[in-house]
Each structure stands twice: as C-alpha cells, then as structure tokens.
Amino acid sequence: MQIKAITFDYFGTLVDVDRGGIRGMQAVLDATGIDTPRTAAELYLDWDVINVQTYRGGKFRRYREVSTIALAHCLERLEPGVTRRVDIDQLADMLLGHLVEDSPPHTDAVAALEWMSKTYPLMPITNMDSDLWQRSALVDYFEHVTTAEMARAYKPSEAIFKLAIDRLAVAPENILHCSLASWADIDGAKPLGMNVAWINRGGESLGPWQPRPDFEFPTLAGVQAVLSPS
Structure with a gap:
C-alpha cells in the first residue's frame, strides 16, 4: 500500500459532532419554548436520523434545506402546528451554527x-x-x-x-x-x-x-x- x-x-x-448538535438542539428548544419531557440529546438524534433519511431519499437539495425540513418534522412531533408560530429557517440556522462551530x-x-x-x-x-x-x-x-x-x-x-x-x-x-x-x-x-x-x-x-x-x-x-x- x-x-x-x-x-x-x-x-x-x-x-x-454530538456535543455540538445537542447544544444546537437545546438552543432551539429554548428559543421555541416547547414544553417536552424529551431531552435535547434525544431530539438531536431524532433530527439526525430524519436528516439522513431526507437527503438519501430524494433528489439533491443543499444540506441547509434538508436540515430545515428535518427540524420541522422533529418540532411538529412535539407540538403540532409549531412551525406556524416560529421562524423555522432561523431555528435551523441556530442548530447548524452550533453543529459546525461547537463540535x-x-x-x-x-x-x-x-x-x-x-x-x-x-x-x-x-x-x-x-x-x-x-x-x-x-x-x-x-x-x-x-x-x-x-x-x-x-x-x-x-x-x-x-x-x-x-x-x-x-x-x-x-x-x-x-x-x-x-x-x-x-x-x-x-x-x-x-x-x-x-x-x-x-x-x-x-x-x-x-x-x-x-x-x-x-x-x-x-x-x-x-x-x-x-
């Protein structure tokens, strides 16, 4: 070789990456005020799975777009209709910022x-x-x-x-x-x-x-x- x-x-x-991702998900939960017994670590892992399923399951879309879709799915599971009262793009930017900068x-x-x-x-x-x-x-x-x-x-x-x-x-x-x-x-x-x-x-x-x-x-x-x- x-x-x-x-x-x-x-x-x-x-x-x-888990440390940065968990920090990002906690920041999202704090910003939305969603009341849930689930931890930021659990929700980050949920998001990660949906994220991978989304980018592997269709035509190419930028990572930022895929991540936003995945985050919307995660938050809607916690509080149906929540994406009508929050800026999902801003929340996705928050999550990704922690993911890349705090890992x-x-x-x-x-x-x-x-x-x-x-x-x-x-x-x-x-x-x-x-x-x-x-x-x-x-x-x-x-x-x-x-x-x-x-x-x-x-x-x-x-x-x-x-x-x-x-x-x-x-x-x-x-x-x-x-x-x-x-x-x-x-x-x-x-x-x-x-x-x-x-x-x-x-x-x-x-x-x-x-x-x-x-x-x-x-x-x-x-x-x-x-x-x-x-």
Whole structure:
C-alpha cells in the first residue's frame, strides 16, 4: 500500500459532532419554548436520523434545506402546528451554527492532523454545504475540501468520492480514507478502490452485507501507526 493522500469524513471522525448538535438542539428548544419531557440529546438524534433519511431519499437539495425540513418534522412531533408560530429557517440556522462551530475536535484527531499534514495532502469529504465547512473547527488544517454541495450528491454516492479523487489528482489505490461512518464512507469509498480506515470510536459492528475496511482502529492514532511503522 503506497499512500499519497489522506481523506476524511468530518463529523464524528474528526470532531465530537454530538456535543455540538445537542447544544444546537437545546438552543432551539429554548428559543421555541416547547414544553417536552424529551431531552435535547434525544431530539438531536431524532433530527439526525430524519436528516439522513431526507437527503438519501430524494433528489439533491443543499444540506441547509434538508436540515430545515428535518427540524420541522422533529418540532411538529412535539407540538403540532409549531412551525406556524416560529421562524423555522432561523431555528435551523441556530442548530447548524452550533453543529459546525461547537463540535470540539477529538484530541487524537488534532495530533494526527498535525503529523499527517507534514507528509500528505489532506482533504475532508463531507456531506455539509461549503459555507458551513468554512465555519468548522478544523478548517485551517485543509487547503481543499470536497462537499456534497460541490458534487451535488451525498455520501455514499460515488459522485462525491469521484470528485474528491479527481480534485486530488491521486489514484484511488493511493488514497487512504478515514471515517467513523461505515454506511456512508466504507460503502462509498471501497467500490472505487480507495483504502479505508474505519475509525470505530463506539465499538460498533458492521452489517453482514457491507464491504470490510482495510483497517479498523478506535482512534486516528492507529492510522498514524500504520503510516509510520516502527
């Protein structure tokens, strides 16, 4: 394996997206005054599921639009008719702002990026919009990014991975893709010939029909060890 470039999933792999998302959902609940026994953490996970179902279930729409639709569904479940009394676009901006700005980097991710950036071209492949990416915590580590908005497709579509490969101008067999999200990234990258390191932070299991990654590690420190064997 001769690696010449490294690509990454962003949310979850490099940053703790749940922390930012929960803060965002709490801000939404505070702004709406909705009375519910459900926690911001529970509602954030509901939103995340609906969000993914929405962008995978139809023609391409920007992440901001999809996220707004998903948030409206979540809030309507709590209080039918609530979207008639609130500014749903403003609330979605609030949620996404926290999601991208308040998701703290994983300690191992910062250490890995510091080390990798000295040797390899690095690029995130992310499902967020390009303007949201520019507000994210680790943007300064990357000269280039490939977003769903650029490709007009969401992972695991081959379109976004092909665009990233073309923009790197590196053969897929010489790219190592690192990701927490197995269904989005292993399923998308492996059929194109990319090497994949599954960063299995939660000790999850792969489905029986999924392709297997080339590597599996609990953190990005494992990737660094593979690239610099003793």
